[in-house]
Amino acid sequence: MFSGFHFCTHVQAAATPLLCTHKDVAVDAATGSGKTLAFVAPLVEILRRITTVKAHQLCYDSRSINAVFKQLGFAIKRVLGIIISLTRESSSQIFNVA
Numbered sequence: 001m002f003s004g005f006h007f008c009t010h011v012q013a014a015a016t017p018l019l020c021t022h023k024d025v026a027v028d029a030a031t032g033s034g035k036t037l038a039f040v041a042p043l044v045e046i047l048r049r050i051t052t053v054k055a056h057q058l059c060y061d062s063r064s065i066n067a068v069f070k071q072l073g074f075a076i077k078r079v080l081g082i083i084i085s086l087t088r089e090s091s092s093q094i095f096n097v098a
């Protein structure tokens with residue numbers, strides 16, 4: 001389980017499989033129910049998959065290791081996810097969870 005927690009909260013259990021399969025999700029749940037991790041963890045998982053697949057594809061193409069790093073470096077510098085937050089406090093909270 002992400003972040004050292006052993007169980008998902010209800011909102012995390014409901015949202016994670018949908019977000020990890022690229023569905024659009026709107027969540028309305030109580031304060032402190034774990035909403036932040038419910039969208040941060042799937043985003044991290046999707047980014048991990050993108051970079052892993054990219055590395056695998058590049059290695060599979062059997063290019064030189066320098067070319068692999070160069071192309072991976074380029075890929076990682078692209079914007080792959082955006083979190084929009086309405087307040088500075090909320091932004092800090094999300095930053096700390098991420």
Ligand SMILES: Nc1ncnc2c1ncn2[C@@H]1O[C@H](COP(=O)(O)OP(=O)(O)OP(=O)(O)O)[C@@H](O)[C@H]1O
Pocket residue numbers: 005006007008009012029030031032033034035036037038
């Ligand atoms: N799966 C989990 N197991 C145990 N604790 C968790 C889990 N997920 C989140 N928490 C903890 O629960 C607390 C509240 O989580 P979080 O801030 O994500 O809730 P939230 O719904 O986003 O709150 P808010 O509505 O205030 O933004 C945090 O301390 C967080 O570390």
